[in-house]
Amino acid sequence: MRYYPTMGLEIHAELLTKSKVFCSCSAEFGGEPNTRCCPVCSGLPGTLPVLNRRAVEYIIKAGYVMNCDISRFTKWDRKNYFYPDLPKAYQISQMPRPVCLDGHVDIKVNDEDKTIRINRIHLEEDAGKLTHEGRISLADYNRCGIPLIEIVTEPDFHSAEEVVAFFEKIKLLLLYAGICDCKMEQGSIRCDVNISIAPEGSEQLGTRTELKNLNSLKAIAKAIEAEIARQAEMLDNGGEIVQETRRFNEAAMETLAMRSKEDAHDYRYFPDPDIPPIIFTEEELADIRATLPEMPEQRMARYRTAYGISENDAVIIVSDKRVSDFFDEAVDGCKSPKNVASYLVGEFMRRVNLGEIDLDVLKFSGKDFARLVEYLYSDKLSQNNAKLILGEMAQHGGSPETIADEQELWIKEDTEQLSAVIDEIIASNPKASEQYRSGDQKVFGFFMGQANKALKGAASPKAIQEQLIAKLRR
Ligand SMILES: [Zn+2]
Known part of the structure; x- marks a missing residue:
């Protein structure tokens, strides 16, 4: 059967602020493990987060360059999950009232214009980094608390090419706006792809899976193709697609199940009591918009x-x-x-x-x-x-x-040298000279080549040409 793929993206981008989003630790990439942490970002009890003003400015800028509505009222929520990359056991994120809503970004694919709708952009904190070595897992919390925006699109993509074109456009917008360095290899921008297929002509979307940890443009394109093929084969053989998170194994060119996908209610979101909501005035928004550089x-x-x-x-x-x-x-x-x-x-x-x-x-x-x-x-x-x-x-x-x-590379006005070189070339190629004189224009290229070789750029092509014509006609 022929299937039509549908995809939506979640792009995470780390903001280029100096400090983290809820504490004053450095937000710079790298550093010795766990040297850029404090009681706030390592989640000790009794600490209080303070929202980074610059991070809020940056997400508003992101909203403007992606044609979003900026919420006049915005607030933060706790997303509860227990995993060693997050010592607090909850991530401060935004659920019902994100900073940016309803945007769109235009892309060009194979010379055709297409508009991709942005559902929302919200501000949250990044998690730490886990490294697994055999049976041991190591946790580095330097990344914990780095401001992160999550850009969520509508399911408007139907090919890997469209996804790649959009991702490149988002990188460009963030770079020009000066709010993310977009270094994929350092993880400062990451892309998850939600992907489903349905029989061609069907109105209903199929069950989707989520591809995670795609760390290059090439990996994104290849993973999408592999996942479309896997889902198609599964459906063709009478199987069922399971809603789950999958990762891509580039060497084997296949996607592998990681875990079953949670729904939003599994995270038991509730308003964060430590971060007060923000009400933006028109003036504040206009001031931020005015600082956007040329796009x-x-x-x-x-x-x-x-x-x-x-x-x-x-x-x-x-x-x-x-x-x-x-x-x-x-x-x-x-x-x-x-x-x-x-x-x-x-x-x-x-x-x-x-x-x-x-x-x-x-x-x-x-x-x-x-x-x-x-x-x-x-x-x-x-x-x-x-x-x-x-x-x-x-x-x-x-x-x-x-x-x-x-290196004596200038064109010289030394007509004597030029004249001597051309005399020499004509004298040592009597046959070709005769050909030219009897009307064969094709050998002129040969003479030009010889002169260029001998003069090594010391005369302009125009001067060489003039001298050659004059002397060959003699
Ligand atoms: Zn900290």
């Missing part, structure tokens, strides 16, 4: 109108905030932003994709890059030598001028 769509519009950059180039530049920030630095005060954009999207990105340029530790500035592009487009550097210099800058840093000076 990707706004940057794209600016690139297109202010610099005349093609849509394609603009999309590539804004889809990585580091690239976009670099571009902004490069074009500030630069005469030809369009040339900078096309060299950035071409040669620069090629090297990023090859791993030759590391965007996290760039060894040259945007200004250095802009000047390199200017030299290239004003015939002061050949294509090859510009590439050579960019490679050098990527590896060791330094300005394009210093590298070009040291």
